[in-house]
Amino acid sequence: MAWILLIVGGLFEIGFTTSLRFVDGFRSVTWTAAFLVSVSLSMSLLERAARTIPMGTAYAVWGGIGAVGTVAVGMLFFDEPTTTVRILLILAIVACIAALRVTA
Numbered sequence: 001m002a003w004i005l006l007i008v009g010g011l012f013e014i015g016f017t018t019s020l021r022f023v024d025g026f027r028s029v030t031w032t033a034a035f036l037v038s039v040s041l042s043m044s045l046l047e048r049a050a051r052t053i054p055m056g057t058a059y060a061v062w063g064g065i066g067a068v069g070t071v072a073v074g075m076l077f078f079d080e081p082t083t084t085v086r087i088l089l090i091l092a093i094v095a096c097i098a099a100l101r102v103t104a
Contacts, residue, residue, distance in 0.1 A: 010065025
């Protein structure tokens, strides 16, 4: 169950980083609310997961999910560069996350 919480928390990290793109100096109420809800849920789920999973492992996996997801959102929706090197580096991060899961 802790791993599921951690994965969902990582997905909310993608939500808060994506929302952060639109907060416009925290003047956009809707996007600021989305950011605050997402960051609160993300951190809360990380904390809950870290009760069972070692904190270093939990944080690395949570951050990795957020990083990979945020890069993917940028490439898919915001015309950020999609190069072979970027894809290979994303796959390397995913492999490291999987390795942490296996060794935890």
